[in-house]
Amino acid sequence: MKRLLVVVVLLSLMLLMRSFQAHTDAAHNVITLAAIGFVVLTTFAVADMGTRLSLPRVTGFIVTGVALGPSAANILSHEVVTEMRMFNTLALGLIATSAGLELSSKAILPLLKTLGSTTAVKVLVGAPLVGATLFAASHFIDMGVTTFESRAALATVIGVLSIGTSPSIALAILTETRAKGRLSDLVLGAAVFKDLVVVVCLAVGVAAAAAILDPSGSIDASVLVHVGRELAGSLIAGAALGAILIAYVRFIQAEMLLFVAAMILVVAELCQVFHLELLLVFISAGFTVRNFSPYEHQLLKPLELVALPVFVVFFTIAGASIQLSTAWAIMPAAAAVCLVRAAVYWAAASVGNTVGRESRDIKRNAWLAYLPQAGVTLGLVGIAAQRLPILGPQITTTGMAIVAINLLVGPITLRLALARAGEIPGVAGHATGSSSTARTTLPNHATQTPTTRLSEALERHVTEVQASTRASFFAVWDSLNGSASEQPDEPTQDERLSVVRAYRTSVKDWYEDWTAALLSLPIEVNVARPLSSLAPRSGDRRGLRFRLWSQRVWWGLSEHFRSRSVPVRLCARMTIELTVAKVAVQLFDAALKRRFAPMLSVASDTDRASRMQQELDRAVNEFARLLGSSRTARMRSRDLNFSVIEPHVRAQIAHLDETRDEMHAARAGALWGSEVAQRYVDELRRSVNGLLGMHLSGPTRAAISLTTAAIGRLVDDLSELGRNMQSSSSLELMRVAQHEFNQAQLRVLDALSQCIPRALHGVRELGSALRNDIERLPTELRCYQLFESVTEPQGTIRRVNLREIAETQLSRRLMPTLDQSARTLANAFVHLPSTVKACLEPASLLLEASSDDVTGWVGVRQRLQASSSRLTTLCESMISQVEEEIDRQEVSTLASLDALEREVSTSQLLGETTTHRLRHRLGQLARHLRPSFDLRKPEQAGSPDARELLLVTSRWLHPSVGRDATGWFSQQPVRDERIYSDCAKTLERVRQLESGWREGKRVAVMVSGEVGSGKTSLTAQYVRARTA
Amino acid sequence: MNVTLLLVALVVFAFVFGQLLHRLVARHVSLSGAEYLLVGVLIGPHLPPRLMSEASLVRLVPVMHLLLGLVGFLVGLRLKHSLKGGRGVLVGISTTLVTFGVVATASTSLATMLLRADGPPVFNQILFGGSGWVFELYASRSHLLVGAAIGVVATVSSSGLLLGLGDSLKLKSATFDVLRSTAALGQLFAICAMGAVLALSREPPTLPVEGFGRWIWLLAAMALGLICGGCFTLFIGKEEGQSRIFLATVGTVTFAAGTGATLEVSPLLINLIAGLTVSMLSSHATVLLQELDRLQHPIFVLLLILAGAYWSPVSGTAWWFPVAYIAARLATVWMSAWVFTSWFTRDPFANRVGAGLIVQGTLAVSVAVDYALGTSQYGAEVLTAALIGTLAFDITSASGVRRLLVDAEADTLSLTGTRAPSAEKGAEAGL
Helix, strand or coil: CHHHHHHHHHHHHHHHHHHHCCCCCCCCCCCHHHHHHHHHHHHHHHHHHHHCCCCCHHHHHHHHHHHHCCCCCCCCCHHHHHHHCHHHHHHHHHHHHHHHHHCCHHHHHHHHHHHHHHHHHHHHHHHHHHHHHHHHHHHHCCCCCCCHHHHHHHHHHHHHHCCCCCHHHHHHHHHHHCCCCHHHHHHHHHHHHHHHHHHHHHHHHHHHHHHHHCCCCCCCHHHHHHHHHHHHHHHHHHHHHHHHHHHHHHHCCCCHHHHHHHHHHHHHHHHHHHCCCHHHHHHHHHHHHHHHCCCHHHHHHHHHHHHHHHHHHHHHHHHHCCCHHHHHHCHHHHHHHHHHHHHHHHHHHHHHHHHCCCCHHHHHHHHHHCCCCCHHHHHHHHHHHHHCHHHHHHHHHHHHHHHHHHHHHHHHHHHHHHHHCCCCCCCCCCCCCCCCCCCCCCCCHHHCCCCCCCCHHHHHHHHHHHHHHHHHHHHHHHHHHHHHCCCCCCCCHHHHHHHHHHHHHHHHHHHHHHHHHHHHCCCCEEEECCHHHHCCCCCCCHHHHHHHHHHHHHHHHCHHHHEEEECHHHHHHHHHHHHHHHHHHHHHHHHHHHHHCCCCCCCCHHHHHHHHHHHHHHHHHHHHHHHHHCCCCCCCHHHCCHHHCHHHHHHHHHCCCHHHHHHHHHHHHHHHHHHHHHHHHHHHHHHHHHHHHHHHHHHHHHHHHHHHHHHHHHHHHHHHHHHHCCCCCHHHHHHHHHHHHHHHHHHHHHHHHHHHHHHHHHHHHHHHHHHHHHHCCCCCEEEECCCCCCCCHHHCEEEECHHHHHHHHHHHHHHHHHHHHHHHHHHHHHHHHHHHHHHHHHHHHHHHCCCCCHHHHHHHHHHHHHHHHHHHHHHHHHHHHHHHHHHHHHHHHHHHHHHHHHHHHHCCHHHHHHHHHHHHHHHHHHHHHHHHHHHHCHHHHCCCCHHHHHHHHHHCCCCCCCHHHHHHCCCCCCCCHHHCCCCHHHHHHHHHHHHHHHCCCCCCCCCCCCCCCCHHHHHHHHHHHHHC | CCHHHHHHHHHHHHHHHHHHHHHHCCCCCCCCCCHHHHHHHHHCCCCCCCCCCHHHHHHCHHHHHHHHHHHHHHHHHHHHHHCCCCHHHHHHHHHHHHHHHHHHHHHHHHHHHHCCCCCCEEEEEEEEEECCEEEEEEEEHHHHHHHHHHHHHHCCCCHHHHHHHHHHHCCCCHHHHHHHHHHHHHHHHHHHHHHHHHHHHCCCCCCCCCCCCCHHHHHHHHHHHHHHHHHHHHHHCCCCCHHHHHHHHHHHHHHHHHHHHHHCCCHHHHHHHHHHHHHHHCCCHHHHHHHHHHHHHHHHHHHHHHHHHHCCCCCHHHHHHHHHHHHHHHHHHHHHHHHHHHHHCCCCCHHHHHHHHHCCHHHHHHHHHHHHHHCCCCHHHHHHHHHHHHHHHHHHHHHHHHHHHHHHHHHHHHHHCCCCCCHHHHHHCCC
16 A cells, blocks of 8 residues: 555656656756656556565566556656666666576586477477468458568568567566576576577578568578677677676676676677677676686675666566557457467477476476566567568567567466476475475475374374384394495405495395385374364465365364375375485495495494484474375375375485496495505505604704714813813813813714715605605506595596606605705704804813913803803704704605695596596487497398397396386297297298198207297297197 | 766776776875866866767766765765764854855855856945945845855765764764764755755746745755655565665665756755655665665765766856865864854864864765756856865865864773774774
8 A cells, every 4th residue: 555655656746747847858858867766666666566466576567667658658758768778788788697697507407408309399390380370360460461471471580589588587587586496497598598599590580581572582501600600709708708707706896786787888889899699698608607606696796786676677668668559459460479379388398398307397387487578589579670671560560569468478477387386485386385396306394384283193103104214224224334344355346246236235125125114004094183273374375274264164064074084104105215215325325435445434334324314313204294284274185296206216216226236336446446545645654754754854863862962061071171170280171171172073073974964865765765665556546536525426436546646746746845854954964063163162262271360261261151051052953943844844744645645535536527427428328329229230230039139128228118118128938929020930940840740750849049049939939829 | 979888988987097096196195085076077078088078978967866866865864873962063053054154155256256147136235435436245146046056065074084984983072073963964054055056046937826936946855855755665664675675765866866857956955855754764774874885985986077077167267266165165164163163062172173074075066066967057167166175175184084083082082091093093994
């Protein structure tokens, strides 16, 4: 009501302003600014009111635009609308950049199948059908085209234009509803992808239309080349723009909003100059930022701030641009075209979703999401009209009318599709209240609180399931741990295979036992339904409230409605089975790790077990919740659908499949390789530390202790000499001093002369010893990625050249550091003798001092004491210097060894992972193609017999081959004579022999051959023929 | 050149120039943002290389109206926080009125001497005379409008600088309160008075009710402001979404500025009242202020650049206007602030309060631009006086404000034993 009041007030003000407008002869329409403000407020208010009718805001914007625009109320005059179009470029740029920022390659790649096939159907079937519809309609409705050629040309262009889906509406609705999920990704991906396709198709379509109109003309290949150039140029320009954006965010990141707006406007002008596709450039730029940098949030933040005003103005202008009178005249034809387009989209979405194996919700609703058309298509209509001036007005009118319908209807259908697919937060899904991202996420029953406390019977079942699941889990855990705790040695491929098979059998048995135990649960249990469970809650939707009300009524009328039947077994399957399958895979994985790489296991066994146990407990809790809410008004019977869970369970169990034994064995080998690599690294660490002690730090410490001892003695001598100075005769002192000091000097210098080269020599010896160690390292070791987060085993096995890594880290990085340290140590010792000599100077003075000169003696004594203390200080500083240097050596050695370990963990990871992924994808492709090739290759082209077929099929066991078909090539005898085609000659020969026997000849027939060669089949066939 | 591209080029050039200026000159001269005026002048149509033509400037007029609207809305939102009661208000009212009176009188006198009258005098009073000479008071309507407009510009003091410094240093001194109140009152007075001047400069509309005359435009502007503010409050309601609040703000300000432009009344005044209404009625005022604070710098920069570009040099004796403006304002503000502060508050820094009110900031330029856009008569003279005055005051006096505030704060805090903020800290805060 308040907003309505605001609208009325603003509308009155606008009308009042028109009458008081100061002057209208200005260079610009002075009311434009007020009109923009009015549009922003009014449109948003109206759109907000529309949301109460469950209409998307975008529809509200468009409807308001239509109502206020020149075709209707004319509050926004034609001039104002024209002036407001200056926002279009900015808006399109912002929308396209935001769309690009939403496109993660990781999210898009899995959609390619669906998108590709959907678009292919739209292009190949949709465009011709829509064109044909328009062609037919033009016979009945006056569309300004009279000749066959002009009708055909118009139909061609409009047919092509019908392919598009609006990225701006898609983004606006996704932003408004905050929808997330597979359908959201599909819609955005489709809108962007089809934008590419429609540009190419339009170029071709316009060329074709021109050729139809002018029979002397022809479609030139240069059209495609030109379009190709434009597209390639746009993509490259977009990538460059993305790089600029990344650089700006990385190095400047100031005034982001202004920068982005300025960039969009400048680039839009450049696009015009260089004939680039504006949308593609910005989508590509956003895509680059999203996928090649971590800065998408810094860019999205300012865009989100202005997104709403931009959407409001953009869509209002789009609505106001619709010429109602013109569109109305050909509305029946446009409506027919839109209906056919919708039908084609339904078919295209069905095909695409089937090919892409999308979930049921997506299959049902995707076509609704593809319907919107808006600004981009309007722009393309303008381009087409410009390129075909003869048909310009007709293309514009028809295109506008069709876009008008899709513009009004599209946002509603898109929102509906997202809501029905359960991708809008806070809106219950159509089918199960579950997410449509069935491939990746599962229904979140945690959000559905039980309507009642569980009855005793149900509680008992929950307890039983929990107890049995726990018990069986711990049993299999213990059994796997028992077999996995053997010490690993170098396993052969066969050994690895046998271990893998044993583990697989254990966990699969556990899974199957658990599913078998489900049979002990009752199918359904009847429990009482209290009236309180039918009370509505705040936030309940109208439909739900109505259901609750009607059930309350029935509850009072009929006994039947006072109880409910709970499908216990189904609930258990829906909630716990997938978790059990996942835990089975985790158990298998943990057992492999424990067996082949116990050192590398990041998590302890207890942690792993408790994590898995918690998962199982959560699933049981979920089971309890589901029991509480199933078959109530809040969750009806049809919402319980195991088919949603089943593909995921199957996918999990497929991880344990026999056909993957070799892959698991290879992974086990890689795990073992990682273990070995870690051992080598540890061994090398020990060796380097030992060598460091033996060759460098050991000798140096010995040298320093020797030097310290020598200097200590010298200090003692000096102190003694000082004490005896007064009591001894000068001659005696002279003798002692001369003797002692000469000896001391010799000892100190001798010690130093020994330790300096030893230190340097030690480094050389350490280097050669290290080289010997490194040469023993393997050059190729298959390792497994150590990070827990990576779950795809096939993508994480890599080859590690341990020797090369060690060579780089130790010889090239560590050794120069050690050499430098040794030199520093040597320098410390080199300067020592001169310092010691300087300290001894007082002693030589002593020899010259006169015994009678008391003053001279006192001075000499003081000098001796000073020398003594200097030597002590020197000794201490030297010790600390050398200790420091040794510590530094050890630190750098440790750093090098850590770097080595890191490099072993991560080397070649990126390249290898990419290669493995590529190889995996190529492998998948090859597996698809192989059967066709094998069956068609020259040697098979004649008439392959069963054995040959068996050989072929045994190599390409593929899930797409049905059970019946694989049965044809199995080892079992053929019972069905229709498919018995082998050994016709042999059978004939037996028949001949039988005829001979019947004629009295002595005949004995022995059928021999390898296992599976068809002996039993032959005999059975013969007997069957005889019996018949 | 395409108008949008022009705008982009403008912004980019301004930022590059601003950065260079800050790197090269900021060591020697205190920069307050007024340097962007110079940027505008440099790229305007009157100096080579003439990046912008007259025609392109005309196309940017709606943008200028919008920017004025945003400035007015911001001032309106802030007034509630800036206006503290007490004796500071008395100082503010007195200083503002005296400044307006003195500068307006001086400017009107100068206009009477230098500018041609556009019609009969509004008053013509002979005061005294002698044989062959008389001394008379004489002014036409256009002279009075020019004088009033320059007087209005003179009352503006930069509250942005004061508030910025106050926030960063958490100032609590009485001097700061006086300065803040005076600046806020000056801004309020300036915008309202400029609204009145613009209303009076227009011919009255033909209305069924008589008696309002030209004042009807002023009333219309105020009513529009109230309606826009009320609409905003109604529109937002209890909405918490940031983007919706932003949208409503953009819509309201644009609409209010647009109505001002359409009716040729002051968009500043309409938005000021709208902002004031919102700050009084809406619970979102604080959030909104925070949101708009982020946009404040770009808005101010763009407005200063456009104002610089919009300026056209006056000819001949009209250059006396800026000289007289600077002299009159400097003397009046300094003296009146000293006298009234001493009188009302007995602040020990009363003799330096004037120094704190000298800096003018973006609002003075906005008020002048509002006049120049709203009336075609002698807009260049008013804009010249305002731009040169603002440039001179801001470049020479910004550091004085810092010193005054820091000294006053140090004096206040020494009584409580709290550590005083240093002038360097203020400088580090970039103010």
